[in-house]
Amino acid sequence: MASIAIRTILAGDETGVPGDSPFERLDVGNEYSFVGALSMQLGARTSSATAVALSPEWVLTAAHNVDFNDDGAEDPGIEIAFHLPGHGVFAVSEVHPHPDFTGFASPALNDDLALLRLSAPVTDLISYPSFGSELRVRDEVVLVGFGRSGFGDLGYRTASGLADRRFGSNVIELLSPDDEGGQSLEIYRYDFDGPLTLGEDGGSLGNGIETMIGPGDSGGPALRLAADGWDLVGINTFTQGRGGRFGDTGGGVVLAPYEGWIQGVTGIPEPGSGLLMVVASMLILLRQRCRGYSQRTSRS
Numbered sequence: 001m002a003s004i005a006i007r008t009i010l011a012g013d014e015t016g017v018p019g020d021s022p023f024e025r026l027d028v029g030n031e032y033s034f035v036g037a038l039s040m041q042l043g044a045r046t047s048s049a050t051a052v053a054l055s056p057e058w059v060l061t062a063a064h065n066v067d068f069n070d071d072g073a074e075d076p077g078i079e080i081a082f083h084l085p086g087h088g089v090f091a092v093s094e095v096h097p098h099p100d101f102t103g104f105a106s107p108a109l110n111d112d113l114a115l116l117r118l119s120a121p122v123t124d125l126i127s128y129p130s131f132g133s134e135l136r137v138r139d140e141v142v143l144v145g146f147g148r149s150g151f152g153d154l155g156y157r158t159a160s161g162l163a164d165r166r167f168g169s170n171v172i173e174l175l176s177p178d179d180e181g182g183q184s185l186e187i188y189r190y191d192f193d194g195p196l197t198l199g200e201d202g203g204s205l206g207n208g209i210e211t212m213i214g215p216g217d218s219g220g221p222a223l224r225l226a227a228d229g230w231d232l233v234g235i236n237t238f239t240q241g242r243g244g245r246f247g248d249t250g251g252g253v254v255l256a257p258y259e260g261w262i263q264g265v266t267g268i269p270e271p272g273s274g275l276l277m278v279v280a281s282m283l284i285l286l287r288q289r290c291r292g293y294s295q296r297t298s299r300s
């Protein structure tokens with residue numbers, strides 16, 4: 001599997017039933033208000049990606065987003081901003097890549113996480129996801145991001161950006177172990193199934209629901225619905241396949257094994273406070289029906 005740089009929440013079949021399109025995957029209800037876009041600039045080079053707010057001051061993303069030269073370390077001189085639609089743009093003042101990260105797919109996909117500290121806190125009241133719960137095979141997850149979109153039968157058709165937040169769902173198919181030899185399961189994978197597999201074991205969740213990530217979605221969350229709101233169970237980091245097509249595979253980093261690292265760096269004891277959890281619960285009640293989302297391994 002070769003590795004190249006990409007960064008999408010994809011729609012289903014262009015002519016599938018029910019109808020679907022990148023436009024219909026937009027988060028118009030701001031259900032995922034804690035998911036923002038990241039912009040990076042290093043000299044003349046720019047890129048965009050996705051990140052998740054854990055608290056007013058801390059954001060979690062994929063480490064490769066801030067590592068253009070793939071050496072596992074933050075690139076000196078990189079300027080990073082977190083864009084939270086409706087809430088503002090926040091400069092990033094500190095970057096903390098996971099200590100075991102050594103570059104994208106270099107040699108493994110594991111440990112591709114970075115914590116970013118904002119120079120000024122998000123002051124608006126938004127809901128934050130909870131973390132700490134385990135991800136399992138067959139779990140259904142919602143994938144959210146600002147990346148490229150398109151159709152599963154056609155591939156990428158739209159640009160990535162800083163304003164359009166899209167979401168879709170998939171089912172976890174495979175968990176892979178720690179690259180340092182520990183017992184933790186650190187990587188998850190799902191496959192992007194076409195609508196004709198609806199109803200089959202391991203098949204599509206439905207045209208308009210099933211999705212995968214694409215370029216610009218890296219650093220976005222995999223979320224699992226819990227009784228009290230969203231559990232942040234993973235960070236999306238890679239795709240494998242032909243580029244946003246049915247049959248491709250996507251995946252990311254399972255968060256549970258990294259909980260101690262996150263709490264150690266941020267000091268966040270529990271991401272959701274009581275009040276925020278109430279807000280989250282209300283948002284769940286208002287929740288719309290989920291609408292859905294790559295053999296090259298690509299950063300997304």
Ligand SMILES: [Ca+2]
Pocket residue numbers: 066067068069070071072073074075
């Ligand atoms: Ca670097």
Ligand SMILES: [Ca+2]
Pocket residue numbers: 100110111178179180186
């Ligand atoms: Ca590891």
Ligand SMILES: [Ca+2]
Pocket residue numbers: 170171190191192193202203204205210
């Ligand atoms: Ca699937």
